[in-house]
Amino acid sequence: MEAVEWLKRRGIQDVECIVPDQAGVARGKLMPTEKFARSPSITMPTSIFSQTIAGDYPEEDEQFSHDPTDGDLIFDPDYGTLAIVPWASDPAAQLIHDARYKDGRPVDHAPRQVLKRVMELYERKGLRPVVAPEIEFYLVKPNTDPDYPLEPPIGRSGRPEIGRQSFSIAAVNEFDDLFDDIYDYSEAQGLEIDTLIHEEGAAQMEINLLHGDPVDLADQVFLFKRTIREAALRHKMYATFMAKPMSNEPGSAMHIHASVVDSETGRSIFSTESGDPTKDFFSFIYGHQRYLPAVMCILAPYVNSYRRLERYSASPTNVHWGYDNRTVGLRVPHGPPDARRVENRIPSSDANPYLAIAASLACGLLGLEEGGHPDDPIEGSARDMPFGLPRGLLEAVTLFEECEPLTDIFGKSFVSTFRAIKQAEYETFMRVISPWEREYLLLNV
Structure with missing residues (x-):
């Protein structure tokens, strides 16, 4: 495989297999080059695309529900994104992946897939x-x-x-x-x-x-x-x-x-x-x-x-x-x-x-x-x-x-997922008391 030869020529020891979540945060796995060469696809839980910026998960409602098993999604590499990680202490590369279900369907609420749609x-x-x-x-x-x-x-x-x-x-x-x-x-x-x-x-x-x-x-x-x-x-x-x-x-x-x-x-x-x-x-x-x-x-x-x-x-x-x-x-x-x-x-x-x-x-x-x-x-x-x-x-x-x-x-899947994440993040924010409230309300109300 051409990508594996690319990695070997550069002495790459590890590959960061990454995917952008709903917040644009890089999620993924770090794999030794030898393991990546044998199996470039990775698996991660379905919940990766319903995580809030605080690391929580939204509550279920009529429009949004979690996979009760939190089963795995499959992530396939886009080799056009292969690049070194120049700040890594040991020679490393990074590769953006796309998400699909086990039956081959793309995950339609994954951000990269939303743009592709x-x-x-x-x-x-x-x-x-x-x-x-x-x-x-x-x-x-x-x-x-x-x-x-x-x-x-x-x-x-x-x-x-x-x-x-x-x-x-x-x-x-x-x-x-x-x-x-x-x-x-x-x-x-x-x-x-x-x-x-x-x-x-x-x-x-x-x-x-x-x-x-x-x-x-x-x-x-x-x-x-x-x-x-x-x-x-x-x-x-x-x-x-x-x-x-x-x-x-x-x-x-x-x-x-x-x-x-x-x-x-x-x-x-x-x-x-x-x-x-x-x-x-x-x-x-x-x-x-x-x-x-x-x-x-x-x-x-x-x-x-x-x-x-x-x-x-x-x-x-x-x-x-x-x-x-x-x-x-x-x-x-x-x-x-x-x-x-x-x-x-x-x-x-x-x-x-x-x-x-x-x-x-x-x-x-x-x-x-x-x-x-x-x-x-x-x-x-x-x-x-x-x-x-x-x-x-x-x-x-x-x-x-x-x-x-x-x-x-x-797509309804993305809309319901994104809406649930944003509402959950807002509720997290509402639990924080701001300096403005302490400044103007503490002794005046």
Whole structure:
């Protein structure tokens, strides 16, 4: 087998067989190379795809139920994702796996399969989506006590950042050694970084990826998150993809640029031969406007995610659109007609990349099918306009569960599982008493 020869040539001792769960966390098994060569598929319990971020499992109800035996699923390797693990102490490789039942059916609520299903729906129409994610994250001091607020780390100057440093090269240079490791780790894994910039917040960074196939790009974001965390730990820092890690700092997003091309010709369906925008282009925007509120629980999957959505901040709070307008949820960047695309600025950085990309493309697909037309583009600032998105997780979950067109795309199994996980996570959150409650309620009520 070619993969086994690849492992032997590089002296790989262990293989990390991994799969993204509903939160985008890498689950799996570590196997000696010799055992992997004999049996590259692995088994894990069915409950792996119903685990909350806290490690709990939702209670059963009329729509959601556990496998009473918690039997095994089979995970098969996607050899196109084989790469070394550059931060491992001993030579190791990693390989993303896909889940199937024992009878061969794919696990339809597995995040990677959800995205593949959306891709198949485009393929049936002779279409191929192209995406390019942008991921924001914060570097912070190590913090082992969750009762204490996070703080920016100390850079090479010996001082933490205290002011806004958007696009500052000097602020990026504060962490040159860390970014050298990120670039080296990425190159070793075949991950392609387009640009790296300093964002608005203190020690807030953004990495932009090259455009390409949605599944490939979701794989890259999944691996990038691991890479950045590992590189930061090597430099005695944390890298966090929380949507709103610090109270007085901006939130972190995962913007998704998307376009659609004809599978046969490779031409964008968003532009005519003369370079004008097409009806499909406007319908794609319309689909986002209509359905983004209903997939908000995927794009903003935690209670913390909604803290990012603040009026008069850099985070959008509506589904308006505009040309090169960063105050709206849907931005159309400047560019040549063959690169015409829509930037969905609503997803937060804590979202599972497979599900976030699937949700955004699902909205566009429904728009193409329905053929609607969006509102007029916003020319000025939209930051003082009313909220057009759910304000909290439970409201967002309800909108998702009640949207039949999205249920048809994602499948009842995924919708019921995801809804149960989010409700369980919310109940866990409600058991925690916040500093705000102690500050304002303790002696005043």
